[in-house]
Amino acid sequence: MAKLQQQDTTDTTTPSGTGPARDEAVVARMGGRKGFVYSTIPVVVFVTANLLLPLAMTITLALLAGAGLTVFRLVRGERWTSAVGSLVGVAIAAGIVALTGSAKNYFAVGIWAYFAGFVIALGSVLARRPVTGIIWNFVHGRKYRWRTDRRVLRAHTAATLAAACVLGARFSLQQWLYITDNTSALGVARIAMGTPLSALVALVIVWAFRVSSKQLGLKKADTGHKQAE
Template sequence: MTKLQQDDTTNDDHPTTPSPVPETGLPRDEAIVARMGGRKGFVYSAIPVVVFVTANLLLPLAMTISVAVLTGAGLMVFRLVRGERWTSAAGSLVGVAIAAGIVALTGSAKNYFAVGIWANFAGFLIALGSVLARRPVTGLIWNFVHGRKYRWRSDRTVLRAHTVATLAAAGVLGARFGVQQWLYIADNTNALGVARVGMGTPLSAVVALVILWAFRRSTKQLAPKKTKTGEGVGDTGQKPAE
């Protein structure tokens, strides 16, 4: 068997798919989506908020800030001990530290939620804008994970799937902003905490399922297809697709 024949056999037996992520065993694109709605993510995001709101009811603001930062640090250490990457574990502390710093500077407990509220608004604008530009952001992410070699926007089925997924993300981000900004203006810190937890990972899990559907549909539609030379569709030697 010639080397060319061996290469063609290899390509047929192993379709172009992302390499699995060691921690999960899932393909890289599915692992990215899984992390959006995992149970651990729910716990890691909920604990600092619950601690902050509870401490704010019982303690002076300065002590509330200290308890929040210590909680973030404790979560970071816990995640490091469990073998998580430094960059992932540090997120438990960095987010809390930034929010607590804003509270310390402004002297208002409700500002603990300000960064998250406006981050939701920014995400909503990006997601909606990408759909209006016919470049839904979930499709850009899928194509990036797959080496930017598929002209995915030329496939109506794939473009439609990512439009639906990106609109789902935009809807959740917009809803979070609308509800939490209303509570922020009403100066209801406790309700803000409830809204942050209730509209956090549970809604992210729903969006993750929609995005996972779009990713799998895109992979099924494009990645397994081959040209006569054994290359993936869109892998034409031209400038990478958007």
């Protein structure tokens, strides 16, 4: 009897190895709060330098800022893929500026990346396969039929739509500023629509991940109890 009572009090609300901590870790690997902040620093350096210095020096300072951040993040023990990835982005943007001779092209790659992300996110929702749900299931071993659970599907639909809205808004505004040759405003828009909106979307994604872990974990636990009976 004592053993049976001990089994009944065991927490089975989430599957083994899942839960809030793991879900937040997944979002952190997608960038995390610090990653969002780090991505704005080279932009601030580039826009500020572009107002005061020749284009060649502006490009150089942006690259130095990206390289400095990469070294700083590696010293702090962050994942090298995240640290080096940000430098690669800065290098590509700076290379395009150097080739075209136009400061506004520093933002061109990011603008069209927003558009691509918007199309992918919206398309996945229309196909009833929201991207955040695919990611959640992948990191949990692809062992859940998450799309058959209406609550889980709705949660990931909301999270993916939130990402699509942010990406679409970034593309629309920044593409308009790009066309009007307003480089300074482009920088301000990139910063203003960067970290704050990314953090908001990250919160929605974490919520969707938690809903999935809890809902599908409960179902798994109920199935286990029925089999035991």
